[in-house]
Amino acid sequence: MTAPDRTPVSAADRRAVAELAVRGIHVADIQDLARDQRPFAQRITEPHRRTLAAGVVLDSRTLELESGSFTNAYTLTVDLNRAGAQPVTDRSGFRLRGLVHGAVVAAVSGSFSYISDDPAYQPDEPCLDLTIRHGQIAGLPTTGKPALLLHNGRLQIHHLPAIGTLTLAGHPYRWAGSKDPRPGHLAVFGAANCRVRYRDDPRTGFLRDVDPATNTTPHRADALDATVGPTASGLRITALHPGGGADLFTGALILRALLPTARHLTLGAPVRITSLDTNDTAGLEAGFSLGPTVAAAARGDTTPWDASLGLSPFRPGARYARTLIALDADRLHLQVLDGAPLTDHFRGVTAAETARLCEAAGWDPEKVYHLDGGQTSKIAYRSPDARPDAVGSLHYLRWPANATQPFHWQGLDGRVLRSALTITASDQEAP
Numbered sequence: 001m002t003a004p005d006r007t008p009v010s011a012a013d014r015r016a017v018a019e020l021a022v023r024g025i026h027v028a029d030i031q032d033l034a035r036d037q038r039p040f041a042q043r044i045t046e047p048h049r050r051t052l053a054a055g056v057v058l059d060s061r062t063l064e065l066e067s068g069s070f071t072n073a074y075t076l077t078v079d080l081n082r083a084g085a086q087p088v089t090d091r092s093g094f095r096l097r098g099l100v101h102g103a104v105v106a107a108v109s110g111s112f113s114y115i116s117d118d119p120a121y122q123p124d125e126p127c128l129d130l131t132i133r134h135g136q137i138a139g140l141p142t143t144g145k146p147a148l149l150l151h152n153g154r155l156q157i158h159h160l161p162a163i164g165t166l167t168l169a170g171h172p173y174r175w176a177g178s179k180d181p182r183p184g185h186l187a188v189f190g191a192a193n194c195r196v197r198y199r200d201d202p203r204t205g206f207l208r209d210v211d212p213a214t215n216t217t218p219h220r221a222d223a224l225d226a227t228v229g230p231t232a233s234g235l236r237i238t239a240l241h242p243g244g245g246a247d248l249f250t251g252a253l254i255l256r257a258l259l260p261t262a263r264h265l266t267l268g269a270p271v272r273i274t275s276l277d278t279n280d281t282a283g284l285e286a287g288f289s290l291g292p293t294v295a296a297a298a299r300g301d302t303t304p305w306d307a308s309l310g311l312s313p314f315r316p317g318a319r320y321a322r323t324l325i326a327l328d329a330d331r332l333h334l335q336v337l338d339g340a341p342l343t344d345h346f347r348g349v350t351a352a353e354t355a356r357l358c359e360a361a362g363w364d365p366e367k368v369y370h371l372d373g374g375q376t377s378k379i380a381y382r383s384p385d386a387r388p389d390a391v392g393s394l395h396y397l398r399w400p401a402n403a404t405q406p407f408h409w410q411g412l413d414g415r416v417l418r419s420a421l422t423i424t425a426s427d428q429e430a431p
Helices: 011-022 030-034 294-299 303-309 351-360
Strands: 048-053 056-064 070-079 083-094 104-109 131-133 136-139 145-151 154-160 163-168 171-177 186-189 197-201 205-209 223-231 234-242 253-258 271-276 284-289 322-328 331-337 368-371 379-381 389-391 417-425
Touching (some): 011 030, 048 104, 048 417, 056 104, 070 083, 070 379, 083 131, 083 284, 104 322, 136 234, 154 322, 234 271, 294 351, 294 368, 322 351
Parallel strands (some): 171 186
Antiparallel strands (some): 048 056, 056 070, 070 331, 104 379, 104 417, 145 154, 145 284, 163 171, 163 271, 197 205, 223 234, 322 368, 379 389
8 A cells, every 4th residue: 555645743753754764664654554554564585694693693584374474584593502591570661672782682572561551550560470580589470381580590491380488477388379279378469360451442443451449359358468569678568458359460479378377477577489389499590481382372272371461362363473482402592473463464473373383493382482472572683783673563653642642653662571581692702
């Protein structure tokens, strides 16, 4: 389609149009992209490889799908014997390209985090389920999920049941995720217990949020819920809620005890997480929960993720951009399968297509996992002596805060993220 020949209405739009034109993407008016993203539906004419550092390469190519559809695949391959990888999380958020500086040569969008269009009601800890930050547990899983862990400097992927041990004021307890309750355990609640709802909006198409009145722990007469928050001296109980009803978005997590086993849940009591499943937390430096495997998503086995993500990106036939991660011995693979939703044949890939593409590439779909996808799917990178650039979700627009504000193109920086995986070049080798 040929867009109307109109002059962009703002200096920011003019700069965005010029930036896109340099990339061969021709848009007459940035505001049109809220309704039509077909200018981004362009195949990569020739497969291309960039060497970012020793042991770090970025491959770009087009993959054909059914019925004339296609996706552009961007694959970052990292030899962990020659480069490093670090899970990064931040409660306040960051832009992906902002991580690419110094020894960091690439960054990939990370774990699923809470996303809402209501800025007034957000969780204290937006990362969903397990979060390990600077060697400290910042969030516990509410159900069993795979997790990416940095343990004693080594990157690992494990499927972790939502169980473990902790101490309250020095007294030992067992904990279990609230979605997998176990007798005799403290139940863990958090932002991952929320239920995201979608509502129609005439300008942006939809709005996502949760209902604060119902976004609480279940009421139960014999329960005592304790909000646990970060302090300068570590996790501590910051509020008590007899009978339940604790806001799921307060603190790092919420612990529930049933009377009479609640005697050590007292205001100000220090909380120390001592194990995840049977693994001691000593030596855990960073990490976060992952999405389902590609095989599980193709089977529809995605219940642990669906409610807190809202409209499931894994539902049958749904096309989305996707970010994938696989760890094979000392080789890390990170891939964005790109797409823009408001196009005809470039809307992303289905869960079933993702499994077939992995098999065609020689990857076992049971060992490839989803990272945050959709309009978050992005790889930021820099070649030697070059400024940071980005691939994936270049159509991204920042939605207006009210009816009088315009859309803003932020395709290079994308949305604010709460987690990512950074790739660090070794200072021992040159590319």
